Structure formats: structure tokens, C-alpha cells
Amino acid sequence: MTHDVVIAGAGPVGLFLACELRLAGVSVLVLERAEDPHSSLKRLPFGMRGLWAPSTDAFYRRGMLDDIMMPQAAGIGFGSGASATAPGSGRPRRPAGHFAGIQFDYDNIDTSKWLYRLPGSPITNVASDMAHIEAGLIARASAMGVEIRRGIEVEGFVSSDDGVTVRAGGESFRARWLVGCDGARSTVRKAGGFEFAGTEPEFTGYSVQVELADPGQLRPGRNYTPTGMYAQGQPGDIAMVEFDGGAFHRNQPLTQEHVQAVLRRVAGVDVTLTALKAGTTWTDRACQATTYRNGRVLLAGDAAHIHSPLGGQGLNLGLGDAMNLGWKLAAVIRGDAPADLLDSYERERQPVGEQVLDWSRAQVALMRPTRNARALEAIIRDIIDTRDGATYFAERVWGVSIRYDLGSSHPLVGRSAPDFELLDGRRLGELLRNGKGLLLDFDADASLQSLASQWSGRITYVASEVNDRLGVNAMLVRPDGFVAWVGAGRFDRDEAFRAASRWFGEPGGVRQAT
Structure with missing residues (x-):
């Protein structure tokens, strides 16, 4: 049997990617080395993970946020483990995260600076543990028909122009595409000849x-x-x-x-x-694959990038890879888009990975047991305890500032879409649960409705006024929730057509799947 995609690794990244592919109707086989998904290291305290805005947005847009949250998770702070008092106030701190162990405080964060994060949006930070996250993803993947085979380790593969033959557990599996989500010591990365470049460990x-x-x-x-x-x-x-x-x-x-x-x-x-x-x-150790794709083989998660766990960025980075890659790979497999759509996966995600690796390196520099590092630490402590400082660090740690370069000067294009509230009470995030693109038309423009109809089955058209337009008339949102085009004032409908063609392929019929 030939699957559309074989995924190596049944961790959160591999499972979430499998769910994204199945949402688009793609057949998926997940191969996992471990026979038992349970481990004491996945439970508290070692399994504790912070889920930041890109991850909470992604799970919310697929209707999964409640499934992966621990019941007591919302609002848990992310500090160094010790209670503290805000200087000069006598009130307890509310740790919202840290940089090299230096906490920033919820009460110092000015969220009004994040103009496109509307009231009522999903919470920007949640604490959960790996066991709970994986359990929620396993349940969803199984319900969607993802085939997961455990106790089968990927040993190697042979790739050709039309597919990949994967050797695992003494068997051979045929797929059109292979994605390595098999961790820091990825067999797929090594067997695929991917270069893994970066800096060696200090501690x-x-x-x-x-x-x-x-x-x-x-x-x-x-x-x-x-x-x-x-x-x-x-x-x-x-x-x-x-x-x-x-x-x-x-x-x-x-x-x-x-x-x-x-x-x-x-x-x-x-x-x-x-x-x-x-x-x-x-x-x-902080390293990144110099390319995320080699022919019909792709990398995601720790297989594509590794760094220290300082600041809790790794899981979020991998989940972002899965959300970005899933709909693009499915579109190529279905024939909706040409294979070069996958080039945008590396182009968008690799810079995000580079930023996270440098963020990790900066924390290590501050932790070195030297007099210079202690002097710098004192300065960072002063900065992080200010309103502007706490807001900056929260924006970076929580991933609020992520923006892909999609070639548009409009400040919303390339950002995670604001969670607009429609007049009927629905929110943008709910409209993305089918895994399709979304054209929001606040003025019920007939030409935009006609444009959306050309991508029937790939783009959902919704005409509705919203509570706060943020100065725009219409917006095209990709399946991963990122803004592809914005219409503001006297907007160019030809530009909307070009944006739809770029991300959703040619209008009308579907080409032969690859």
C-alpha cells in the first residue's frame, strides 16, 4: 500500500502534522520507535511545557485547545519556581515567563501595544505537560483515521522523483512524501544528507x-x-x-x-x-538544518532545529512547523498547488528557527559563570522590570511578534490573523476549523464573492460586519491562520486574485495529484 505521507516520529509535532494532513483528506502513516507512548519524563514536573500564542492559536483554530490543556493550566505563570514580591509594592509577583531565569511580570505587560491581538482572542500562554498534550493529539489523530504504528524505528529510505521507500522495523513502506519529525538525533535528517549547522554546547x-x-x-x-x-x-x-x-x-x-x-x-x-x-x-547545543526539504523528504520540529530548553521555545517552534507545512503539503498532494509551494515552508519557518536559536544563545551568554555575565544580568533585570521591557520580552517569548515576509507592506500581511468577532457571535478562529482558506468580506463586495467562488472547496467566503475592522475592508487568510492579503480603502481586487493564486493554486479545476 502506498500512503501519501509517511511521518517518522509520533511526538506532538508528528501527530499534529498528521492531523493537519488528514484534515485535508491525505492518507498518513506515522512510524514511532517507542512501543509505549507513556514516560515519567512526559509528566510533571519534567514534562511541563509552556504553550505560547502561535501554538494556542493553532490549537484553537482546529478546535483542540481544551483537549491539550491540563484542567488547571490556564493562567499558570512561568517563572523560576520561587515566589517573589514586586519591588516596592508588597504585592506578589505574577511570573509570566523568563529570560535566562529573570522573570517578567504579568502586571508589567502592556498588551495594548499588540494592536492586532483583539479582546477575546485565545490566551497567549498556557502550561501543560507533554503527557496531556500527546494524549489529546493521539485521540484526535486516531479519530481522524491516522494510522500510527509503534515499536517500528525508521532505519533509512530510498527517494526517487515519484516517491520514497522507507525501511523500518524490517519492513518497507511506500509513500509519496516522507517527513522527519523524529527528534534531535533524526535518522531521516542523517540518512537524507541534510547539513546540520550551528554552535556546540557550553554546558x-x-x-x-x-x-x-x-x-x-x-x-x-x-x-x-x-x-x-x-x-x-x-x-x-x-x-x-x-x-x-x-x-x-x-x-x-x-x-x-x-x-x-x-x-x-x-x-x-x-x-x-x-x-x-x-x-x-x-x-x-544550537543547530539548524540548512534546508528543510530535499526532494520528497522534509524535516520538522527537533529534526530541523535543536537548542536548549531555556524559555520553553522548542515545542512551540515545532508545532509552528507542523501548522505551516501541513496545508501546503496537502495542497501539493491533492494537485491544488505546484510543488514549489513547499519552498515557502522553508522560507517562512527557517528565519523563525534562527531567531529562536539566537534567543537561546543570548540566554546562555547571560548564564555564564563570569563577572561580565553577572554585570549584564543586573542590567537586564532592571530593563525587564519596566513596562516597556516586560512587554518586549513577553512579545518575544510568547511569539506575538512573528511575521512572515510575504512581500506586502501592509502591517497585517504575514501575521497571525486577528480573531475578529462577527456580528452573529462567531469568531475568525472558528471559521478555520475546516482547514480551508478564508476570505472575510466586511462589505459584502460582489466581486470578492465571485473571486472566492473560483477556489470553491479551497476558500470559504464569509460576508459579515465585525465588531472592530481594524481599518480594513476584507482579508484573505491562509489555512494556517496567517494573513495572505488585506483590502483597505480602495483596494486592488487584482491583487487579491494574485494572492489567492499564489497560495491556493490555479482557480477552477484540480490538477493531477503528485
Whole structure:
């Protein structure tokens, strides 16, 4: 049997991509090395993940936000694990995120500066854990008819002009396209000859659950030391980094004796561990594939880019890849669009990945155990505690500022679409749940309705006034929720036609699928 797409990896990125493809009617097979999707590292505290605006928008636009949120998730702050008081106010801080452990406060963020994020839009930050996110995605993928085969590791593949033969688990699987969502050590990336370029690690990071003979010996919160950094949330839940060039990461088993030795060196305290209950290591290695596509093979998520987990950007970056790639690959497979539509996937997502990698590197520079880094940290602390500073850091961490370069000077084009509220109470996000493009026409212009009809089945036309137009008359939105064209004032309808042709292929009939 030939599938339209084989996806290597059943993590959140692979599962979300599979759901996007199935929404468009594409056949999908997901191959996953692990036999059991459950792991203690996917549950709290290690499995905690922050979902920022691009991810919450994406899940909301597919009607999935409630499915992937933990019941207690909304409004959970993202700090260093210690409570604090806002300077000079006596009131508790409300941590909204951090940069290298330096918290910014909800009460300092001026969301009025985000002109295109309308009241009533999905929340910009949610805390959940990997177990809950994956469970929601598995349930949706299964309900949509995605075939998931576990305990089958992709070993290699042979690609040709018309498809890919994937070797996995002693079997061969034929597909038109292969997407590697198989993590930082991606077999697909290595077998496909993708170049993976970047910077090597400066430290080994540890996330551990331990029992301490005397928990009071370690200070709570995040603490910088002459040899590194450690942070303690609940007693025994410890994260620490040792600037050893990443020497220990995955080189040998993680033992109680080793963790105790590292903690003593980093904390400068002779603590005694009575038990190591769970633990994992990580580094600040930051690398990115120089291309996201090689023929009929594509990369997404950690297979395309890796960096430290500082700031919680990795999962969000991968989910953004899946949302961007899914509808484009489906359009090519269905024959709605030529294969060069896929070039826009790399063109749009690679710069976002580069920004996240540099954001991670900047945090590492601030964490180095040097006098210069501590001096710079003091300045960043002052800046982040101002209204403008907190707003800037929230905008970057939460992904509110993402804008693709789509060749238009209008400030809305290339941005995530505002969640307009129609007069009947519906919102833009709800209108995208079918996975099609959307032409919103606030003036019920007959020529725009005629234009949309040329892409029947690919673009949904909705004529309605909205509560706040934001100065525009009409808007064409891609299936991923990003604005492709805006009509404002005396707009050019030929420009709307060109935008629709660019993203939705030729009007009228469907070409032969590829």
C-alpha cells in the first residue's frame, strides 16, 4: 500500500502534522520507535511545557485547545519556581515567563501595544505537560483515521522523483512524501544528507527529582554560582547547569553519585542525596538544518532545529512547523498547488528557527559563570522590570511578534490573523476549523464573492460586519491562520486574485495529484 505521507516520529509535532494532513483528506502513516507512548519524563514536573500564542492559536483554530490543556493550566505563570514580591509594592509577583531565569511580570505587560491581538482572542500562554498534550493529539489523530504504528524505528529510505521507500522495523513502506519529525538525533535528517549547522554546547544541564538528607541546605529559586546555576522549585525538584562543554550529556548512565557530585560543585554546598528518583540531561547545543526539504523528504520540529530548553521555545517552534507545512503539503498532494509551494515552508519557518536559536544563545551568554555575565544580568533585570521591557520580552517569548515576509507592506500581511468577532457571535478562529482558506468580506463586495467562488472547496467566503475592522475592508487568510492579503480603502481586487493564486493554486479545476 502506498500512503501519501509517511511521518517518522509520533511526538506532538508528528501527530499534529498528521492531523493537519488528514484534515485535508491525505492518507498518513506515522512510524514511532517507542512501543509505549507513556514516560515519567512526559509528566510533571519534567514534562511541563509552556504553550505560547502561535501554538494556542493553532490549537484553537482546529478546535483542540481544551483537549491539550491540563484542567488547571490556564493562567499558570512561568517563572523560576520561587515566589517573589514586586519591588516596592508588597504585592506578589505574577511570573509570566523568563529570560535566562529573570522573570517578567504579568502586571508589567502592556498588551495594548499588540494592536492586532483583539479582546477575546485565545490566551497567549498556557502550561501543560507533554503527557496531556500527546494524549489529546493521539485521540484526535486516531479519530481522524491516522494510522500510527509503534515499536517500528525508521532505519533509512530510498527517494526517487515519484516517491520514497522507507525501511523500518524490517519492513518497507511506500509513500509519496516522507517527513522527519523524529527528534534531535533524526535518522531521516542523517540518512537524507541534510547539513546540520550551528554552535556546540557550553554546558550540561540536569533536571532531577531527588531526596535530600537536609533540603534546607539549598536555597529555593534560581541561584547563580561561580561554577554554574541551580534552581529548586519544590524541595528535591532541581535543575542545574555545569559549564563543562556538554561533556556528560548522554555519555553514561545518570547515577545518584554523579548527580550529588555535580550538585556539590555547582551549589558549593556539601549536600547529601539519599535517593535519585528521576533525572535527565540536556545541553545548549544550537543547530539548524540548512534546508528543510530535499526532494520528497522534509524535516520538522527537533529534526530541523535543536537548542536548549531555556524559555520553553522548542515545542512551540515545532508545532509552528507542523501548522505551516501541513496545508501546503496537502495542497501539493491533492494537485491544488505546484510543488514549489513547499519552498515557502522553508522560507517562512527557517528565519523563525534562527531567531529562536539566537534567543537561546543570548540566554546562555547571560548564564555564564563570569563577572561580565553577572554585570549584564543586573542590567537586564532592571530593563525587564519596566513596562516597556516586560512587554518586549513577553512579545518575544510568547511569539506575538512573528511575521512572515510575504512581500506586502501592509502591517497585517504575514501575521497571525486577528480573531475578529462577527456580528452573529462567531469568531475568525472558528471559521478555520475546516482547514480551508478564508476570505472575510466586511462589505459584502460582489466581486470578492465571485473571486472566492473560483477556489470553491479551497476558500470559504464569509460576508459579515465585525465588531472592530481594524481599518480594513476584507482579508484573505491562509489555512494556517496567517494573513495572505488585506483590502483597505480602495483596494486592488487584482491583487487579491494574485494572492489567492499564489497560495491556493490555479482557480477552477484540480490538477493531477503528485
